[in-house]
Amino acid sequence: MSLTIDGRKVSVREGTTILAACREIGIEIPTLCFLETLHPINACRICVVEVEGGRVLVPSCSRAAEEGMVVHTQSSRVKHSRKLVLEMLASSVDLSTTPQVAEWIEEYEAKPERFGPPAPPAAPGTRDASVPGHHAPPNPEFAATVAEPAKIDNDLYVRDYAKCILCYKCVEACGPDHQNTFAIAVAGRGFDAHISTEFAVPLPESACVYCGNCIAVCPTGALMATTEYEKRAAGTWDESRMTTTDTICPYCGVGCTLRLHVDDGVIVKATSPLENSITQGNLCIKGRFGWRFVQNRDAVPGGNGAGNGDGR
């Protein structure tokens, strides 16, 4: 079927989304909640485009292209909505570790500060205890935020929900799309909605199996392996220095591709490529976190005890 995007005729297979059609002809559309390996939830609305004849804008990530559709990806309505979505997110969420967002903020001339200075973080547990249908009156001095202290309740990863844009990806990855563990869900309502375990219990008391597949899909760094979190806090996380090496996970016979992120000879993170047909970016607790033995020579019984821990 053929459609027109920004004045250009495009032919695509039936079922292709507008986003995919745009990418085929090299038109860049920003996305946050979209990921190829997950069902599109189309909640962030940054990928909206204008379809002629439509009353409202449509999310390009999930709307299928239709014969004869006329799409505008840079109309003033589109730019306005993208700008406002960026302003709304940047004024309420810490986007400091969200890739590309700074460029988009510049491109769309978003000014998140115009809603007022960001409100200070809520006390721990406050957002977890929000009550649907009720909220405290606004504070005219501040713009409301989702800021709260990071949840550090296990050794493997940190949940810093001050950075959460509620894209639902972690819930989908933990639940029906990948892992089928269902340890987390969206709880609460409206601006108080948040990702939570049942009764907000700490992760070790929940159904979490520490596969880390939620970390793999998180677009903002709200979910982060402890190693990365600590290095970032210490100011020693520098991706430009890192190299990656693809290998096969040594643990079981599935043979997942492991991508080791190495900083100066030390493994600092393990992921799996999204495009890998076996993993689709997923791993289990062993593949994701079980690599420390490689560089933990001090602890190897019978080792010489003189390892420098750098893994070489």
Next chain:
Amino acid sequence: MDLHLRHAAPTDQERAAVDALLGPPTSSWLGGTRGDVARDTHVAHGGRETREQRHLLLPALEALQARVGWISETGLEYVCTRLGVPPADAWGVATFYALLSTTPRAPRVLHVCDDVACRCKGAAELIEQLERKVGPAHSHGPHGDHVEIDPHSAVWMRSPCLGLCDQAPAAFLQQAGDARHERLVGELTVERAVTLLQEPPPAFVPHSDMPKQLVYSMEHRRPFFMQDDSPLMTETSTLRLPQDDNDAPQHRGLLDRIGIVDPTDIAAYRNTGGFDALRRAIELGPDAVIREVIDSKLMGRGGAAFPTGRKWDAVAKQSAHPHYLICNADESEPGTFKDRVLLDGDPFAIVESMAIAGFATGCERGFLYIRGEYPLGASRVQHAIDEARKHGFLGGNILGRGIRFDIEIRRGAGAYICGEETAIFNSIEGFRGEPRNKPPFPVQAGLFGLPTVVNNVETLANIPAIVLNGGQAFARIGTEESTGTKLFCLSGNVERPGVYEVEFGKTVRDLLDMAGGVTNGRKLQAMLLGGAAGVFIGPNDLDIPLTFEGARAAKATLGSGVLVAFDEAVDMKQILLRIASFFRDESCGQCVPCRVGTVRQEEALYRIASGKTIGGVSGEIALLDEVGLAMKDSSICGLGQTAYAAIESAIHRVGLLNGKSEIHI
């Protein structure tokens, strides 16, 4: 999927509440105790069969709420065990609904409305007095384990519109316990509120035990108002038809039986033509019924004004089966109470209309989704369903013609968004009431992913007349594009608030006159048309015709038929703030423009109110316009798309934020 459970046993009360809905567990996998269940504990019973009952999640949570007064961890886990739902997932659902508490709470809760219509009748002042007399509104503690709760304790909370605007100020009383009790309370005073909080309400009186002569005053064609000392106080009707007070008898069609025919008596319903239309529909056959509905040009009365016949036709033609019918009785648009009057006053008509709709569109199962704040309507319709089934108007062999159709009631639990036509699917299916993206449209993939008709109560109530008199006869009533009659909900500062039924074609002024004009002869400041998602109009706009085309031409909307009048004494900034606060509370939180936009909108109005603006009032208005446009263009559903509509019209159409008046906060 394995459920991760802590296996803490539910209390006896929790178990009883859930088992009363789901029946006793049949295996220890499903929460039965060893020895009590016959089946082997070493085999996993349940699986798909169990998980397919997920649509009972909300009813199960409501059962816990009604019995215990809150949903504890052990209670939630028991429900999860019974239905195969992961606890985190169920937690997400439980924390979505305002009428469910996930923290320990007193068993008696008085939800006091402070929404726009009730504010015109002193709700804000009443709440101030209540705060002085009994202390602040209930604030939730942290979630946690069971704590001792005094079974006689009570708390009060603020509430959005309860759909009792004609008897403002309104409240909703919830009494949890073995004898569940819920009721709307009209014309609330602070003394009455204190009494309701202090004294346990009388036990529930089922319909069959109700002395009917007390309920209906036939000779006066007037609904009753029972006194507080009446043994039937628990069932105090919420019916009031001020229309009949007018000197000239007004048209009644949809309201024919309201207050005249006993809503609990199927014989009385049949004696007044009840079920004739169903019989006639079956004689005509599905295609001819749909043809009549198309010819009638009936448009949906819930707010979207979609042609009903086209919707039915689209579902009837879908090859995927089964088809589902949903009667949307989640009436929650602030200022709307017309469906409550129909549900309370003529429940058999809704049942009959649903049976006709189900027959015409090839559905065998229908759901009536009614807001949780309408307990009387829910019990009246349930009674009507039971009676209709008993008399062969529902069930597996309707009127002996081999036609199958039956109705289940689903009660909402305090979420305006669930009235959105796709959020209602998620709510019924046992998920968070978040709207779905369209397409696919409900007629293609709706409830359980199958073709679904969703019709508003009032829309359906028109069906029997269309079937009996023909679509063309119906189309002759009203105007060319707006056919039939329409129920309008008059409230706020009018002399005689209530539901008024008129043929399409009247103006706002006509309706205002019917309701006796502005209270105490005061000057009208503004009117809200169509609810919080509607528009404000000024005193110079009263000649807008209340038709779909007339409202459209005047850049207004009929919405759900709301007409709230505000006199000159009302502080409109407070009203606008309340509307903004409403949308901030009721946004589901799924999409960014609505989740954050409703917050930014409330903040800007609040800054204007407190005089601490960013860039002056004009700067704030510019900000509101920008946020509003993004919400309108990019939100997933109608809630976000209309969240700025009323405020925008108040600013730009009526000029309510102009001038220097400061609001008191």
